[in-house]
Amino acid sequence: LVSWNAVLAAYSQRGLLTEAKALFDRAPERDLITWTAMLSAYTQNSDLGNAKLVFDEMRERDAIAWNAMLHAYAQAGHLEYAKHVFDSMPERSVASWNSMITAFAQNDHLAEAKAVFDAMEQRDTISWTSMLTAFAQSGHLRDAKEMFDKIKDPDLVAWNAMLSAYAQNGCLDRALEMFHTIERGDSIAWNAMLSAYAQNGRLYEALALFCSLPERNVSSWNAILTGYASNGLWREAIDLFQAMKTVEMPNEISFVCVIIAASHLGDVDCGLGAFVSMRLDYCAKATKQHYCCVVDLLGRAGYVREAEELLQTMPFVPE
RNA sequence: UGCUGUCCGGGAC
Numbered sequence: 001l002v003s004w005n006a007v008l009a010a011y012s013q014r015g016l017l018t019e020a021k022a023l024f025d026r027a028p029e030r031d032l033i034t035w036t037a038m039l040s041a042y043t044q045n046s047d048l049g050n051a052k053l054v055f056d057e058m059r060e061r062d063a064i065a066w067n068a069m070l071h072a073y074a075q076a077g078h079l080e081y082a083k084h085v086f087d088s089m090p091e092r093s094v095a096s097w098n099s100m101i102t103a104f105a106q107n108d109h110l111a112e113a114k115a116v117f118d119a120m121e122q123r124d125t126i127s128w129t130s131m132l133t134a135f136a137q138s139g140h141l142r143d144a145k146e147m148f149d150k151i152k153d154p155d156l157v158a159w160n161a162m163l164s165a166y167a168q169n170g171c172l173d174r175a176l177e178m179f180h181t182i183e184r185g186d187s188i189a190w191n192a193m194l195s196a197y198a199q200n201g202r203l204y205e206a207l208a209l210f211c212s213l214p215e216r217n218v219s220s221w222n223a224i225l226t227g228y229a230s231n232g233l234w235r236e237a238i239d240l241f242q243a244m245k246t247v248e249m250p251n252e253i254s255f256v257c258v259i260i261a262a263s264h265l266g267d268v269d270c271g272l273g274a275f276v277s278m279r280l281d282y283c284a285k286a287t288k289q290h291y292c293c294v295v296d297l298l299g300r301a302g303y304v305r306e307a308e309e310l311l312q313t314m315p316f317v318p319e
Numbered sequence: 320u321g322c323u324g325u326c327c328g329g330g331a332c
Contacts, residue, residue, distance in 0.1 A: 005320040012321085036321040043322095067322040074323090095323040102324070129324045137326075160325040168327080188325060195327090226328045237329095253328050260329050289328085296330060 005033045012041035032058070036065045039072065048076040067095050074103030098126050105134030125151055129158045136165030160188050167196030191219045198227025218251050225257040237261040238270065252284050256293055263297040271297040288316040 004027050011020035020041040027034060035058045042051035051072040058065060066089040073082040082103045086096060097120050104113035113134045120127060132147035148154065148162045159182050166175035179185065179193045190213055197206035206227055210220060221244045228237035241258045244250060250258075255278045262271030275294050278284045291314040298307035311318045 002320050007320090009320055031321095033321040038321090040321070062321095064322045069322090071323065093322085098323040100323095102326095106326075124324095126324045131324090133324065133326080155325095157325045162325090164325060164327095192325080199328095222328070229329050256328060256330095263330075289330095293330075299331095 001029055001031060001034075004028075005031070005037060008034060008037045008041075012037050012044060015041075015044045017041050017045045017047070032060055032062060032065065036068050039065070039068045043068065043072040043075055046075065048072055048078070063089070063091050063093050063096070066090070067093065067099060070096060070103075071099045074099055074106070077107055079103060079107055079109070094120070094122055094124050094127065098124075098130055101127065101130040101134065105130065105137065108138075110134055110138050110140075125153075125155060125158060129161050132158070132165065133161050136161070136168065139169060141165060141169055141171065156182070156184075156186060156189075160186075160192060163189055164192045167192050170200060172196055172200060172202070187215075187217050187219070191217075191223055194220055194223040195226070198223050199230060201227075201231050203227050203231060203233070216248070218248055218254065221248055222251070222253045222257070225254055229257045229260055232264075234261040234264045238265070238267075241274075250278075250282060250284075252278075252287060252290070255282075255284065256289055259290065259293040259297055263293065263300055266301050268297060268301045268303065288314075288319075291316060 004023065008020055008023050011023060020038060024034065024038045035054060039051050039054040042054060051069070055065070055069045066085065070082055070085045070089070073085060082100065086092065086100055089096065097116060100116045101113045104116060113131065117127065117131045128147050128151045132144045135144035135147060144162065144165045148158065151158050159178065163175055163178040166178060175193060175196050179189060182189055194206055194209055197209065206224055210216065210224055213220060225237055225240055228240060237257055238261050241250065241254060244254065255274055258274045259271045262274065271294065275286070275290065279286060291310065295307045295310055298310065
């Protein structure tokens with residue numbers, strides 16, 4: 001049972017919903033942990049409906065199961081339901097309170113997030129980090145830093161959160177300071193710093209950092225790609241994408257950047273080629289955003305009729 | 320072996 005649960009948890013954490021469900025259905029026996037892992041797998045895939053179904057079918061529920069359901073509602077932006085679960089659950093752990101902080105914060109209810117935080121009788125590093133991020137997201141850098149300073153032994157996530165707080169608010173010097181202070185930074189720290197540079201038009205520094213990294217993942221490449229794209233360096237974006245393809249698997253975001261770049265260069269072949277290759281060669285699914293880009297690509301190049309046709313035939317409802 | 324924190328790609332408008 002433990003082995004089955006371990007594999008199910010692995011699927012769930014990687015967002016492999018199909019595999020998780022198949023394993024869940026095949027499992028010879030299921031305990032509370034099995035059910036909770038399945039619930040979380042649905043939450044990971046933004047499938048609130050099925051998460052709720054799993055929760056309803058559970059014959060027993062502990063604090064963790066309740067928290068998982070609370071988080072499912074919070075993720076879906078259903079604050080009222082989240083609050084209701086929070087109020088009606090038999091016992092509340094620090095994780096329950098932490099979930100409420102992010103639930104409010106992510107829905108732009110900073111004051112309520114703070115109220116929850118203040119009402120907590122005990123707080124852990126996650127509580128402080130959640131509040132730090134809540135402040136940072138609404139531009140309250142001083143408050144965010146105050147939270148960070150109150151963490152007795154900040155872990156890498158807390159450091160990264162503060163680094164991102166500076167980076168996202170354009171305080172590149174502060175961000176770099178944090179970046180250098182972090183001893184063993186991970187890819188999240190690198191990429192936060194990368195996109196901070198790239199999004200502020202400091203592409204030279206972004207590239208320098210990019211080249212100096214011990215290793216690069218898709219997000220590192222995408223950070224530079226989007227930096228080029230948002231600074232109008234369309235040609236560079238396409239060139240970088242070509243280089244990227246030789247060493248890294250581009251993802252949906254990479255393709256959006258290329259198609260946008262191609263659109264601005266009027267290079268319909270390049271854009272369409274990327275769009276087709278994305279699905280054929282990389283088995284990536286085209287999102288509404290990709291269709292939006294291709295419509296833009298066609299429209300700009302004067303293929304208005306083709307653009308309209310695509311709008312009619314794409315598997316999404318046009319906005 | 321299950322729950323919570325480091326959200327975030329452009330364009331068009």
